[in-house]
Amino acid sequence: MSEWVDVHFQALETCGKRARTAANMLTVEDVFQDSSAKQPxxxxxxxxxxxLSHSGALAGKVNDVWTALKEELGTGRSRLQGVEKAIDQVETNLRKATRAATV
Incomplete structure (x- = not known):
């Protein structure tokens, strides 16, 4: 394999690892890591x-925000996991194509 192809594979691997790392950080627990604040x-x-008048409605809105935060973190984590899988598939396909071209 040529040197430039190896560099591209390394770049793909690095991108995949960074996507995985970022995905693993998108959890509620990680949001509060190293913080004096604690999750409810x-x-x-x-x-x-x-x-407070209408305190029930306010509590409901607080819960809505908390639920939305968890959903957004989950969506972000899922999308980054998809990015990692897609990068891995690109790398796999490139390796197959490179092997086929050198045979």
Whole structure:
């Protein structure tokens, strides 16, 4: 294999590894890693806001935001995992084509 092809394979491998690393970081636990803030153990309750009028609605909105955050992190993780798989497939196909061309 030529040197330039090896470099491209290395670049693909590096991109795939970085996509995997980024995907693994998109978890709720990682969002709070190295932070003094902690993720809520339970859903927000109206009582958290004392006697505030419409505290139930506010608690509901807080829970909606929390749910949306988890969904977005999951979507990002899933897409990055797809990127990693696609890069791996490109690399596999290039290796097959290179082997076929040198036979």
């Amino acid at each position: 153990a339970d859903a927000a309750q109206a009582s958290m806001f004392g006697d």
